[in-house]
Amino acid sequence: MFESLSKKLERAFKNIRGQGKLTEKNMKDSLQEIRLALLEADVNYKVVKQFVADVQDAAIGQHVLDSIQPGQQIVKLVHDELVKLMGGGNEPLKMAQTPPTIIMLVGLQGQGKTTTAGKLAFHLKKKGHKPLLVGADVYRPAAIKQLEVVAGQAGVESFSLGENADPVDTCVMARGEAQMRGCDVILLDTAGRLHVDGQMMDEVRRIHAQVSPHEILFVANAMTGQDAVNSAKQFNDALPLTGVFLTQMDGDARGGAAISLITVTGRPIKFIGTGEKLDAIQAFHPRRMADQILGMGDVVSLVEKAQEVVDQEKALQFQEKARKASWDLEDFLEQMQQVKKMGSMGELLNKIPGMSKMMGKDVEFDEDELKYTEAIIYSMTPKERHNPKVINGSRRRRIADGSGTSVQDVNRLLKEFQQTKKMVKQMMKGKGGKGRMGNRARLPF
Amino acid sequence: MTEPRRGVIGRLRERLGRTRSGLVENIRRVFSGGGAVGDEVFDGLEEVLIEADLGVDTTLSIVEHMRSVAKERRIQDADALYEVLKQELTTILEPGDHALRWEADSGPHVTLVVGVNGSGKTTTIGKLAAHLTAAGKSVLLGAADTFRAAAVEQLTIWSERTGVPIIKHQDGADPAAVAYDAADAAAARGVDCLLVDTAGRLHTKVNLMEELKKIQRVVGKRLPGAPHDVLLVLDATTGQNGLQQAKLFTEALNVTGVALTKLDGTAKGGIVVAIQKQLGIPIKLIGVGEGVDDLQPFNAADFVEALFA
Ligand SMILES: Nc1nc2c(ncn2[C@@H]2O[C@H](COP(=O)(O)OP(=O)(O)OP(=O)(O)O)[C@@H](O)[C@H]2O)c(=O)[nH]1
Ligand SMILES: [Mg+2]
Numbered sequence A: 001m002f003e004s005l006s007k008k009l010e011r012a013f014k015n016i017r018g019q020g021k022l023t024e025k026n027m028k029d030s031l032q033e034i035r036l037a038l039l040e041a042d043v044n045y046k047v048v049k050q051f052v053a054d055v056q057d058a059a060i061g062q063h064v065l066d067s068i069q070p071g072q073q074i075v076k077l078v079h080d081e082l083v084k085l086m087g088g089g090n091e092p093l094k095m096a097q098t099p100p101t102i103i104m105l106v107g108l109q110g111q112g113k114t115t116t117a118g119k120l121a122f123h124l125k126k127k128g129h130k131p132l133l134v135g136a137d138v139y140r141p142a143a144i145k146q147l148e149v150v151a152g153q154a155g156v157e158s159f160s161l162g163e164n165a166d167p168v169d170t171c172v173m174a175r176g177e178a179q180m181r182g183c184d185v186i187l188l189d190t191a192g193r194l195h196v197d198g199q200m201m202d203e204v205r206r207i208h209a210q211v212s213p214h215e216i217l218f219v220a221n222a223m224t225g226q227d228a229v230n231s232a233k234q235f236n237d238a239l240p241l242t243g244v245f246l247t248q249m250d251g252d253a254r255g256g257a258a259i260s261l262i263t264v265t266g267r268p269i270k271f272i273g274t275g276e277k278l279d280a281i282q283a284f285h286p287r288r289m290a291d292q293i294l295g296m297g298d299v300v301s302l303v304e305k306a307q308e309v310v311d312q313e314k315a316l317q318f319q320e321k322a323r324k325a326s327w328d329l330e331d332f333l334e335q336m337q338q339v340k341k342m343g344s345m346g347e348l349l350n351k352i353p354g355m356s357k358m359m360g361k362d363v364e365f366d367e368d369e370l371k372y373t374e375a376i377i378y379s380m381t382p383k384e385r386h387n388p389k390v391i392n393g394s395r396r397r398r399i400a401d402g403s404g405t406s407v408q409d410v411n412r413l414l415k416e417f418q419q420t421k422k423m424v425k426q427m428m429k430g431k432g433g434k435g436r437m438g439n440r441a442r443l444p445f
Numbered sequence B: 001m002t003e004p005r006r007g008v009i010g011r012l013r014e015r016l017g018r019t020r021s022g023l024v025e026n027i028r029r030v031f032s033g034g035g036a037v038g039d040e041v042f043d044g045l046e047e048v049l050i051e052a053d054l055g056v057d058t059t060l061s062i063v064e065h066m067r068s069v070a071k072e073r074r075i076q077d078a079d080a081l082y083e084v085l086k087q088e089l090t091t092i093l094e095p096g097d098h099a100l101r102w103e104a105d106s107g108p109h110v111t112l113v114v115g116v117n118g119s120g121k122t123t124t125i126g127k128l129a130a131h132l133t134a135a136g137k138s139v140l141l142g143a144a145d146t147f148r149a150a151a152v153e154q155l156t157i158w159s160e161r162t163g164v165p166i167i168k169h170q171d172g173a174d175p176a177a178v179a180y181d182a183a184d185a186a187a188a189r190g191v192d193c194l195l196v197d198t199a200g201r202l203h204t205k206v207n208l209m210e211e212l213k214k215i216q217r218v219v220g221k222r223l224p225g226a227p228h229d230v231l232l233v234l235d236a237t238t239g240q241n242g243l244q245q246a247k248l249f250t251e252a253l254n255v256t257g258v259a260l261t262k263l264d265g266t267a268k269g270g271i272v273v274a275i276q277k278q279l280g281i282p283i284k285l286i287g288v289g290e291g292v293d294d295l296q297p298f299n300a301a302d303f304v305e306a307l308f309a
Helices: A005-013 A024-040 A045-059 A072-086 A115-127 A143-154 A167-181 A198-211 A230-240 A258-265 A286-294 A300-307 A314-325 A331-339 A346-353 A353-361 A369-376 A382-386 A393-403 A408-429 A436-441 B003-016 B021-031 B039-051 B056-072 B078-093 B121-136 B151-162 B175-189 B206-222 B241-252 B272-278 B298-308
Strands: A101-106 A131-136 A156-157 A187-189 A215-221 A241-249 A269-273 A281-283 B109-114 B139-144 B195-199 B229-235 B257-261 B283-289 B295-297
Touching: A005 A072, A024 A045, A024 A072, A024 B195, A045 B039, A072 A131, A072 A258, A101 A115, A101 A198, A101 A314, A101 B298, A115 A131, A115 A143, A115 A156, A115 A215, A115 A241, A115 A269, A131 A143, A131 A167, A131 B003, A143 B151, A167 A187, A167 A198, A167 B257, A167 B295, A215 A258, A230 A269, A241 A258, A241 B241, A258 A269, A258 A286, A269 A331, A281 A314, A281 A353, A281 B241, A281 B272, A286 B229, A314 B241, A331 A382, A331 A408, A369 A393, A369 A408, A393 A408, A393 B229, A408 B195, A436 B206, A436 B272, B021 B056, B039 B078, B056 B078, B056 B272, B078 B298, B109 B175, B109 B206, B121 B139, B121 B195, B121 B257, B121 B283, B121 B295, B139 B151, B151 B229, B175 B195, B175 B206, B195 B206, B206 B241, B229 B283, B241 B272, B257 B272
Parallel strands: A101 A187, A101 A215, A131 A156, A131 A187, A215 A241, A241 A269, B109 B195, B109 B229, B139 B195, B229 B257, B257 B283
Antiparallel strands: A269 A281, B283 B295
């Protein structure tokens, strides 16, 4: 969908080579491309304007380096500035010196607050805490019920005074409740509300005043457009937000709202949500986000992305499996989905500076192929996925029918799987060498 | 939903007017600079359109068009240019069928409601149930979101609120089976309209999109011609990804229209311009709040008017 920014910039930068210094004039086209790329990624118009002006200021007078590809210099500059703007990343939750720690979730309707509350509870539980989930959404039908179910799934305590109570009371009472149940973290799930709804904003202010939370996280969806600045600003004016939780990062949105949110609130993004399950929560990585927003990347981060598994534990598990060669079709699929969520394959490959040059043409990757592969693997039984050897002729027929593909397709996939498995094994053996070419050659996909 | 035209504009304007944010001032500033239409007018126009989420491509093509119109017709006056802009946007948004008929050739009329997580599907169904009942139709709800926690309970509360019966299975049940049963019950009971709620899903999840296709298929198996409408529910705060959502949902299903929700905030929902322009999917409904009455039919001229009101 998007032509890669680096490609556009290469074009825009042809003229600059050999001109000595970066000037307002010779950067004009490149900056315009960057501007458009950021707007396309949903960064707010005014934020983009300021950002591009800053980049220009930083760049003017710099020497044009002959050693690197045209375009890369300014891409790097922009990239660095974006990363700087987004902060160091990995900002942990602020825990109270004396428990309980109170974490309040706020935001517009339909951003994923309740699911997020469950994810945080699950995450904290795994770190040895005992969280209490508090249902303070008395407006959306069955919202409290939803929170209770989520608490059950996460295996944590939940509490609410119910739909007929004042949510402020529920939040206040939660403290005593936590003490009684021996909980050291309280997670307040407030109702979604519009920043322009005076009454509702007043309610959230009252909750804040009564319970003095240690963390107030603004929950926002990665698909949000230009209006992110308005809602974030008004929430930030009403409450001393401490951070942002960016949800639905598993889709294909470029996520430029992240920049808007950080700029407007002056607060870091603390976590991202990457799926509907409770363990789909990750720390925020500014560098990866910058890659995604700009539609570019480097080989190292591509490899990191491809290898990234939901959490550290899983990553270790995965490496272990790979080493032992018990790497199966489910792992194969999971890897593929990880890569896929970073953007379409073709887009992704073309993002790698120099990749198109290396291949001598645009890297084509058949997106349908990926869909087929998924369909085929989904049509297998768990046993077949774990041990593809059992897939005989009649099973192949059944799988092909179930996935709407042909037996040849199934055969091809199984062959590819075997090859990839071999590659993964090698990759694991050669781990540690982070040389660019080395990694590139070992890309599993 | 049957309010007279003026009422609709007035109401929407009132809702939208709660915080007109900078947009109104912007457009006023842009267009009432008094005097010559210069570059700053077009730059300002670009800003207004981008900030309304129309997206880079759509915005640039509209601005380009405005430039040439201004030149061709020798438009000197910003007010006149503003009229041209509104006309242009209306022309983009108008094509297609924006009406919902709620009538099938034979048997119940079936509507499948789909969209990404949290876009407002269930609430829209609640509002529709209230509206259709008020219009004298008999309605049945199908709770085919068996995945999200308490989704069935949420729809059940809407069914109680609106006095409309509901077909539901257990949490975790096969959504296609629920949809089939709902279609079956709709036929057996001879209801006028069946509204099927589905779980929110990202358009990029192939297996979940397959699941929707299956729901669409089985409903059609039980009631030939069904679903008669597939409504894609889109949150007005969505940015450029909305186009991608519309693309993939239409690729998978016979989407007949868009319901644009949450227009009571400050977001403008301008991505629908790109959706209509590039994909030709008409907007059918707009959501302007969380109450049963906060649903309105779409009208291009009103929408554009409200956008810049
Ligand atoms: N302000 C406002 N809120 C809305 C509107 N439509 C829906 N909502 C709210 O948005 C939130 C999500 O709505 P739901 O109807 O549950 O959305 P959904 O698409 O069914 O969500 P999932 O089933 O979880 O994917 C709820 O809090 C609704 O009250 C609207 O037009 N305006
Ligand atoms: Mg729902």
